Amino acid sequence: xxxxxxxxxxxxxxxxxxxxxxxxxxxxxxxxxxxxxxxxxxxxxxxxxxxxxxxxxxxxxxxxxxxxxxxxxxxxxxxxxxxxxxxxxxxxxxxxxxxxxxxxxxxxxxxxxxxxxxxxxxxxxxxxxxxxxxxxxxxxxxxxxxxxxxxxxxxxxxxxxxxxxxxxxxxxxxxxxxxxxxxxxxxxxxxxxxxxxxxxxxxxxxxxxxxxxxxxxxxxxxxxxxxxxxxxxxxxxxxxxxxxxxxxxxxxxxxxxxxxxxxxxxxxxxxxxxxxxxxxxxxxxxxxxxxxxxxxx
Amino acid sequence: xxxxxxxxxxxxxxxxxxxxxxxxxxxxxxxxxxxxxxxxxxxxxxxxxxxxxxxxxxxxxxxxxxxxxxxxxxxxxxxxxxxxxxxxxxxxxxxxxxxxxxxxxxxxxxxxxxxxxxxxxxxxxxxxxxxxxxxxxxxxxxxxxxxxxxxxxxxxxxxxxxxxxxxxxxxxxxxxxxxxxxxxxxxxxxxxxxxxxxxxxxxxxxxxxxxxxxxxxxxxxxxxxxxxxxxxxxxxxxxxxxxxxxxxxxxxxxxxxxxxxxxxxxxxxxxxxxxxxxxxxxxxxxxxxxxxxxxxxxxxxxxxxxxxxxxxxxxxxxxxxxxxxxxxxxxxxxxxxxxxxxxxxxxxxxxxxxxxxxxxxxxxxxxxxx
Numbered sequence: 296x297x298x299x300x301x302x303x304x305x306x307x308x309x310x311x312x313x314x315x316x317x318x319x320x321x322x323x324x325x326x327x328x329x330x331x332x333x334x335x336x337x338x339x340x341x342x343x344x345x346x347x348x349x350x351x352x353x354x355x356x357x358x359x360x361x362x363x364x365x366x367x368x369x370x371x372x373x374x375x376x377x378x379x380x381x382x383x384x385x386x387x388x389x390x391x392x393x394x395x396x397x398x399x400x401x402x403x404x405x406x407x408x409x410x411x412x413x414x415x416x417x418x419x420x421x422x423x424x425x426x427x428x429x430x431x432x433x434x435x436x437x438x439x440x441x442x443x444x445x446x447x448x449x450x451x452x453x454x455x456x457x458x459x460x461x462x463x464x465x466x467x468x469x470x471x472x473x474x475x476x477x478x479x480x481x482x483x484x485x486x487x488x489x490x491x492x493x494x495x496x497x498x499x500x501x502x503x504x505x506x507x508x509x510x511x512x513x514x515x516x517x518x519x520x521x522x523x524x525x526x527x528x529x530x531x532x533x534x535x536x537x538x539x540x541x542x543x544x545x546x547x548x549x550x551x552x553x554x555x556x557x558x559x560x561x562x563x564x565x566x567x568x569x570x571x572x573x574x575x576x577x578x579x580x581x582x583x584x585x586x587x588x589x590x591x592x
Numbered sequence: 593x594x595x596x597x598x599x600x601x602x603x604x605x606x607x608x609x610x611x612x613x614x615x616x617x618x619x620x621x622x623x624x625x626x627x628x629x630x631x632x633x634x635x636x637x638x639x640x641x642x643x644x645x646x647x648x649x650x651x652x653x654x655x656x657x658x659x660x661x662x663x664x665x666x667x668x669x670x671x672x673x674x675x676x677x678x679x680x681x682x683x684x685x686x687x688x689x690x691x692x693x694x695x696x697x698x699x700x701x702x703x704x705x706x707x708x709x710x711x712x713x714x715x716x717x718x719x720x721x722x723x724x725x726x727x728x729x730x731x732x733x734x735x736x737x738x739x740x741x742x743x744x745x746x747x748x749x750x751x752x753x754x755x756x757x758x759x760x761x762x763x764x765x766x767x768x769x770x771x772x773x774x775x776x777x778x779x780x781x782x783x784x785x786x787x788x789x790x791x792x793x794x795x796x797x798x799x800x801x802x803x804x805x806x807x808x809x810x811x812x813x814x815x816x817x818x819x820x821x822x823x824x825x826x827x828x829x830x831x832x833x834x835x836x837x838x839x840x841x842x843x844x845x846x847x848x849x850x851x852x853x854x855x856x857x858x859x860x861x862x863x864x865x866x867x868x869x870x871x872x873x874x875x876x877x878x879x880x881x882x883x884x885x886x887x888x889x890x891x892x893x894x895x896x897x898x899x900x901x902x903x904x905x906x907x908x909x910x911x912x913x914x915x916x917x918x919x920x921x922x923x924x925x926x927x928x929x930x931x932x933x934x935x936x937x938x939x940x941x942x943x944x945x946x947x948x949x950x951x952x953x954x955x956x957x958x959x960x961x962x
Binding site: 537542 | 697910
């Protein structure tokens, strides 16, 4: 088991003929992802790495089933593409594109809620169930199948942590990138809930950062979780008022601070690593003591 | 992008929201002239920060002479770390009551939210929660008149003022949507006799929606020259005040690198996310920016996923050969094509580490010794 995507997930690539679309289609194919088609308006009938290209999502659906779509389309076209996919009944959309206007993100999320669509991103590295399916732009070789779920706001930082886990022999069930924007689809709580319900996942790592209140909201849910959660948050040294790359990563009016988030997470029973290299060891210990507790019960 | 008060007020007046009569003054003579036209005035420093009144950035003048003196004192001065370059000189209006009104983005709820209070004039953070009205706006519905009527009722407004207030809420939402705003705030919204007047404006616009800004949208450059240069080549860069220059790929990784430097007792000179998948050309330009800040040491933290370590190393070789690198460089390279990258760096005499712990400790050591 894994969450959201597995070895049977059939994937459509929106914007498959662009540079990024072509490059990452090849990477995903090499990983074993079942890519059933691509969409690029005006390019229908072509092929990219053997994958058929269609002009519209509806045209693709005439030929194949689609479980999820990944976006490599330019920011200003994301809203249209998202609505095209949702209107055609696609239930999972992964938006890699960065710099999507936040008003477009709001409209997309509202419609997705009505239609019961899962949106990952925008500005995400995607998600991966190691050994089964990758829908994203993360490097192929740093993951290892296993029983730890990772949910992260940031890409490279989560690669660093996943890699250090893999080196230590700790594999992952699914790794999900929420995206660095102020308004994104899946939240920490949405993913934590899925990990809590996933029989294969036995421990969870949350990679957060300063800004917004996503970590504080996550802490509320962590209180009721039975599985151990280890968190690492970036931005401990960030000064207020400076936006650190991500649209959401800014301390404004004293909210979204590192200290506030750590306090909330620790009060909820999560273990917070001060430095990224402490994560594997803290997680291993937390999982061992938790399984010890279970035996007692 | 934050707009100055006077820019926000121009947008308000264009959309039928009343503001006090007034104009911008760039020198004390202009301030005196405007005061001669308007009579008693309020002189407001135009900086991108709240709390101007408390910091002494707002003055009342009864005569052109007084206005000239105050303007001379304010212009060019630093207020809350920001230089005052312009003043908004406005007719002093009668204030009967002050309300707070804004529409902002609620990222967690993924919806705009209207916030209003009958206790206006102060920072909304300081208003007791039971005096604040919060109503989320369904983006699929937008704002309808009944929504406004209910907000206005809860604010305690009646009669013609209630109608005006409901109308202003509709217009604020129109501005919020039209200009891709993250925030439109009127604080205070003043009851002046029989009229509602926006006595202040705060508008934040979503930077990335620039491609569809309506004609005439003002542009404010909040970045420093170096930050702008970096932005133009697609690099996210923020100046800080330490002496260890930092380059990393990915925003989270860059932030974590700053944290690690601080953990070892060092002070970063900047935040820099050189992007995922940066090629050697972009990396070389990023490196040149770092060198120009004259740090004690440059720390590079690359976890090569999509970014290839050999590309990064080639950029360093290129810059070293073309302009030389006088500053000590400490590099952490790990991931895709790590071996090739390390070999290239060795040829040009730069040692690399494969973990950030040792690299950061080394960089801090150099910064402290130098």
